[in-house]
Structures are given as C-alpha cells and as structure tokens.
Amino acid sequence: MEITALFTTARTDIGAHDNASPLFTLSKATESTNVTDGKKCLNTMYIYESSALFQKYSLPYITAVGIPGNILSFLVWVRPHMLNSSGVYLAALAIDHLSYLVLYSIYNLEMRWGVRLLSFPGLCEIFTVLYYFFQYMDPLLVSAFSVERYISIYHPFKRIKYCTKKKATIFTLVLGVFSALLSAIQGYFWYYEENTCFIRSEVLIGGQGSVWQVWAIITELLSFFIVPMFVLLLNIRLLRYISNKQGQNYCGSEKQHTAKKSSAHTTLLLYVSYYFILTTLPVSVIYLLQLYFLSEQDCTVHLLYTSKIIIETIEKTHFALNFFIYFTTGAMFREETKLLLKINRVQPADVYIIP
Template sequence: IQLYSEFAPERIWVDRLVTPFMYAIGFPGNIISLMVWIQKRMRHSSGCYLAALALDDLIFLCLHIVYEVQTVWGINVLNVQFVCQAYPVVYMAVQYLSPLLVLGFTVERYISICHPFKREKFCTTKRAKIVIVFLTILAFSMSCIQGYFYTLLQIGDSTECGPRFVVRDGGTRSIFNVWNICIEMCVFLVIPLSVLTLNIMVIRELRRLSQVETQ
C-alpha cells in the first residue's frame, strides 16, 4: 500500500470507491440466490451446484473485505501468526472452487442434454453433493501450499504478512511464481475453456433437436 500511496494514489481511491458497489450488489444477490436454491422444492442436482456457488461467492466477498482492509485501507488484520498462514489458503481455495463448481454444473447439463439416457445415473442430488465435496477438497488441496508460502516477515521495525523470502528466490522463476501461474492457468484458463467447449456442444445438440422437431 505504501508503493501505491506514493506512485499511484488514484488506484487506492478508485478501489475504495468502486469496491463498496461490488459488495452492495454481491452480498444481496448471493444471499437471495442461496435462499432460493436451498428451498426444498429446488433441491435437485442443478440446484445443489447453484447453492454451493452462491455460498462460495458469499464467502469470497467476506474474505475480500479482509483483503481490502489489509491492502487498501492499510489496517493490519492479517499480521497475526496462524491467521497469516490460514487466510491465503481459504481465500485462494474459494476462488479456485468457483470455476470448478461451474464446470461441475456444466458437465451435468451436458450429460442431461447430449446423453439423456445417462441422466438418471449421473445427474442425481446425491451424486451432485459428492462431486461438490470432492471439488471442495480439490480446491483446498491446490491452495494448501499457500500456508507454507505466507508467513510473518520482519521488515524494518514492522511485521508484515507476505510470501517467505526463500520461496521468492529466483524472481519470475521462483517456486512462488511458478506454482501460482501454473495453478491459475489451469483454474482460470483451462477450466473456463472447457466450460465454453461443453456449452457449445450443448447449444449444437439443442439446435439439432430443434431441427428434428420442426421436421
């Protein structure tokens, strides 16, 4: 925050002004969505994914408040042992989980549309819950190393929460950079492309079915 205050103060002010609007939309929207999808009549397999996604986004917004308080407002809330290590694990896990849940939901929709005879076997509420638990474990397994990366650092007279010096050795080729780039490429590039591909296949199948019906 000191660097931004000195070289790009406008970025801090823009962040302070824009972020509350994101919260004003995100919190009510996700709370309403969660309340809708946890209703008994909405507890089908797709509803499980959408409820989990709403809850995940809600947790992310709560954690993002902590991030904003620490990095934008300069209030040291993470400079506590264990909190410094645990926060990035959970914060990154909820970010990884969101596209994974979208992928799970998309795969289910693909099976329902493109392979309707397999729907009763694979698109069940019980199986959806199992997949959600598996994806949650997968997300945390990818982020748990952040608990090692981050620690309390003694910088001058102050203590700050940040990546260990040893994991940043090598600059752009450091284990910290390489790991995060590889994981984020998989989660935020490969998975969205997979979702896009499956959606295209679903659209093509729906068009084909529509043409068959018109004939």
C-alpha cells in the same frame, strides 16, 4: 484475483512484500520502483491513479450487493422445488461466492482503507489458504454444473444415473478436497513477521523460475484459463446441439412441456457460465501479459497496471451478480424468491421441478 503489499496471490490483490515478490503489486512501493520517473509518464500515471481510486470506491458497492445476493441465492436453491443436481452446485456456488466476498471485504479494509484486521500471527497463513480455496472452488463448481447440464441434454438416458442430488453432493465434496489440497501450500508460502504478511524468501529464489512463480503460473493456467476454456468449448457444443434440436416436434404435450422446462434451466446456467468466462479469462490474460512486461521501465507499465485494475474490478462482479442473472433469466427462481420473501403466497406447482 490479485496480490499486493500485504499479500500477493497468483491472481488476487493479496500480495507479497514489494521487495520479495516477482509479481506486479498495487502498492505504492511497487509504483515507485517498477516505473521510471519523468514528465512523459505523468498522463499515464494520472490514468493509473484514477483507476486505482475507481477500484477502491467501487469494491465496497460490489460486496454490498453480492453478500445479500448470494445469501438469497443459497436460500432459494436449497428450497425443495429447486434442489436438484444443478441446484446443489448452484447452492454451493452461492456459499463459495459469499465466503469469498466476506474475505475480500476484510482484505479490502486492510489494504485500501487501513483497517488492521489481518496483520496478526496465524491469521496471515489461515487467511491466504481460505482466500485461495474459495477462488479455486469457483471455476470448479461452474465446470461441474456445465458438465452436468451437458450430460442432461446431450446424453439424456444417462441423466438419471449421473445427474442426481447425491452424486452432485459427493462431487462437490470431492472438488472441495481438491481445492483444499491446492490451497494448503499457501500456508507454507506465507508467514507473519513485523506486522506484515510475507512470502518466504526461499520460495522466491530463482526469480521467474522460483517455486512460487512456477506454482503461481501452473495454478493460474489450470484454474483460471484451462477450466474456463473447457467450459466455453462445452457450452459452444451444447448451444449447437440445442439449436439443431429447435423446431423438433415432441410426441405429447407433457414431453414438450418437460423439454421447455429443461431448456429454460439450461439457458439460466449458460448465462451464469458465460458471465463467469467473460469476467475470468481476461484476468488470466493480463496476468500472463504482466510476466512479459515485468522488466519494462517505461509508461507501458502504467497502462498495463490500469488495464489490470479495471479488468480485475469487473471480474469481481461475477462473485456478486449471480442472483440477478438467476432472477432475470429463471422463471422458477423468480417464483421461489417471491415465495421466500412472502411476495407471492401461491404455492408453486410441480411444473417447477427441473428435470
């Protein structure tokens, strides 16, 4: 999640005009104004420029892998044997990641490759709203299926009441409305002028206490720090509960088999949520650090930029690699993928239905 010379988001490359935005950007204008000249910074500047090139050429590969991967993930999760309550959230997550990667590819072409796609009246505002919307949906969907799995394991008698496809669908729509409300204000923050997308000067008045900066910090902390921390604490408690239950004997092979299926699906979801946490939290930390170093005028800024670029590039992978997590950790997902691709024509038995 970034912000730069064409745009600027609280966490993404979309960034404000370099003279208007209080945030760090990756633009050449920002490089020249935020860092003092001098031979002492040549080494750190070289490292920074190398990391920027790494990001520029690695992002197309990430999107090239992620777009078909998310399409496949969606097609598998909506298959009858997979579409339970968790499947609803994971199918929605695949659509969310697919949409984000498509938008990010468009942004990347404009910002890093000079292909003019967004600098038109109306597209500036629409693009920023959609771009933020899919970012906000990501942590909310991860938290949704984490809570759903927590209820299924920790309160199994409430699972039938709360963990249904209908309730998951309704809750996903509610999360969509909430994300839309959070992102709608970006349509006001941003406007098109002189072939560029700018943040309105009136929302930047006050510097660190401006409307833009306060809103950016609040939404950043809420969506990309507090929610991931909540998911992390939930997963830690869930893992402790599962470890305490290991070795417990079940009465009857059917109950034992059901427990194994549920445990396998829980493992898949834990891998997805932990990868989300590991790639998302560092971006929030570096974002908060950049506020502290905002006024620095030495080589420290280069190093912060470099760290920011590398961390954000790694963070992008969680939008692209979920299919591989599903495929390597979920036996049911593998079987359904083979069926979808006509690799394995044996119909899955009812054992694949996840409780």
